[in-house]
Every structure is written in C-alpha cells, then in structure tokens.
Amino acid sequence: MGAQWKAKGKELAANAKGRLFGRLAKDIMIAARSGADPASNARLRLLVEQARKVSMPKETLDRAIKKGAGLTGDAVNFERVIYEGFAPHRVPLMVECLTDNVNRTAPEMRVLFRKGQLGTSGSVAWDFDHVGMIEAEPAVAGADAELAAIEAGAQDLEVGDEEGSTTFLTDPADLDLVSRALPAHGFRVISAKLGYKPKNPVISAGLSAEQLEEVETFLAAIDAHDDVQNVFVGLSG
Numbered sequence: 001m002g003a004q005w006k007a008k009g010k011e012l013a014a015n016a017k018g019r020l021f022g023r024l025a026k027d028i029m030i031a032a033r034s035g036a037d038p039a040s041n042a043r044l045r046l047l048v049e050q051a052r053k054v055s056m057p058k059e060t061l062d063r064a065i066k067k068g069a070g071l072t073g074d075a076v077n078f079e080r081v082i083y084e085g086f087a088p089h090r091v092p093l094m095v096e097c098l099t100d101n102v103n104r105t106a107p108e109m110r111v112l113f114r115k116g117q118l119g120t121s122g123s124v125a126w127d128f129d130h131v132g133m134i135e136a137e138p139a140v141a142g143a144d145a146e147l148a149a150i151e152a153g154a155q156d157l158e159v160g161d162e163e164g165s166t167t168f169l170t171d172p173a174d175l176d177l178v179s180r181a182l183p184a185h186g187f188r189v190i191s192a193k194l195g196y197k198p199k200n201p202v203i204s205a206g207l208s209a210e211q212l213e214e215v216e217t218f219l220a221a222i223d224a225h226d227d228v229q230n231v232f233v234g235l236s237g
C-alpha cells in the first residue's frame with residue numbers, strides 16, 4: 001500500500017510541475033509580445049528568472065519566448081479573463097484565466113462554479129486590492145524583511161508559511177522596481193506577479209472541517225482547469 005501511495009504522490013507532483021510549466025509558458029508568451037530580449041523587457045525578465053528557478057527546461061523557455069515574439073510563425077492569441085464569484089460558504093475568489101477561446105472557457109467556468117456562485121464583473125473585485133506580489137527569501141543571514149520592504153519601496157509584507165519566505169506587496173506600477181531593489185537588501189526574488197489581495201477574508205477557523213473541505217475541493221477543481229493561471233481566494237488562517 002505504501003508503495004502505491006508513493007507512486008501516486010510522484011504522479012501528482014509531476015502533474016503539478018507540468019501545470020506550473022504550462023502556466024509559466026503562457027505568461028512568457030504574453031510578455032514576449034513586447035520583445036524577446038529580457039534585458040529590455042522587464043516583465044519577461046522576471047518570468048525568465050522565475051522559470052529558471054523552477055528548472056523549466058531551456059528548450060521550453062526558448063520556444064515560449066520565440067512563439068510569443070512571433071519568431072516561429074505561430075500566432076499567440078491568448079486573452080486574459082477574470083472570473084469573480086464565491087466558493088461554497090461565501091468565500092470570495094478571483095480566477096484569472098488565459099484562454100485562446102473564451103466561448104469554450106466561459107461555459108466551463110459556469111459548470112465549475114455550480115457548487116459556489118459565479119458573479120458578474122465587479123461583484124467581487126471591490127473586496128480585493130489589485131497589487132504586485134513578490135515572493136522572496138533571505139539571501140544573506142540576518143536579512144530584515146521589514147527594513148527591506150521600506151528601503152525597496154514595498155507597501156506591505158506578509159510572512160509566508162514556509163520558513164524564511166516573505167511576500168512583498170507593491171503598487172502594481174512598482175512591481176519591477178521593487179523586484180530589482182530587493183536583492184540589494186538581502187532578499188532573493190522567487191516570483192513576481194500582479195494579483196489580488198482580499199480586503200475582508202473569511203476566517204477559516206469559523207468554518208467546520210467539513211465546510212473547509214468543501215471549499216478546498218471546489219478550489220482544487222478550479223485550479224486544475226487548463227485555462228486557469230491564478231486563483232486569488234479571500235480565506236485566511
């Protein structure tokens with residue numbers, strides 16, 4: 001039994017890595033529309049650094065850049081779409097998709113939201129702040145996250161679940177500026193993206209174990225959809 005569970009775990013890990021590479025490749029293709037040279041394309045530079053940190057194969061990275069920049073002859077027609085709504089028990093969420101066919105994605109999202117509630121544009125967004133999110137870790141011993149946030153120009157910070165991990169929050173326009181500044185203040189940037197931070201998250205301790213499981217099952221189904229890039233959830237604790 002143990003060997004079977006171990007094998008299943010490896011399969012799940014491989015699937016998760018495959019999804020990560022697929023999502024990164026989409027973001028890279030979109031960013032490369034503005035130029036294939038990371039040195040002159042700040043968004044692409046951040047994504048290339050992120051791809052290297054998660055060991056994306058070089059050929060996959062190069063192919064995504066060339067395709068996005070139009071160097072392969074293949075058109076990239078991804079459209080960014082945000083779906084707003086609620087998971088079970090009124091947990092708010094914003095779902096960011098990159099799709100080449102909205103007419104396919106929209107009905108599939110409606111199906112996934114049946115156990116929650118799909119809202120209209122703006123119905124949930126008001127309860128989230130649009131921010132830059134930079135995940136970083138100390139690069140030198142004794143690096144002070146609060147001091148780094150102040151000196152690099154971040155608006156706020158959140159200490160992550162993983163030891164040493166910190167998320168620096170910025171104004172959307174300052175994402176690249178703060179990402180460039182953090183290494184000088186002792187932090188190594190792991191990822192940087194624009195996202196949504198909940199203003200009034202539902203406290204998970206207020207949900208029963210069964211209710212929390214329903215929320216997690218719902219979110220897992222949303223996250224597994226091929227067109228979903230990011231899921232921002234108003235749930236804390």
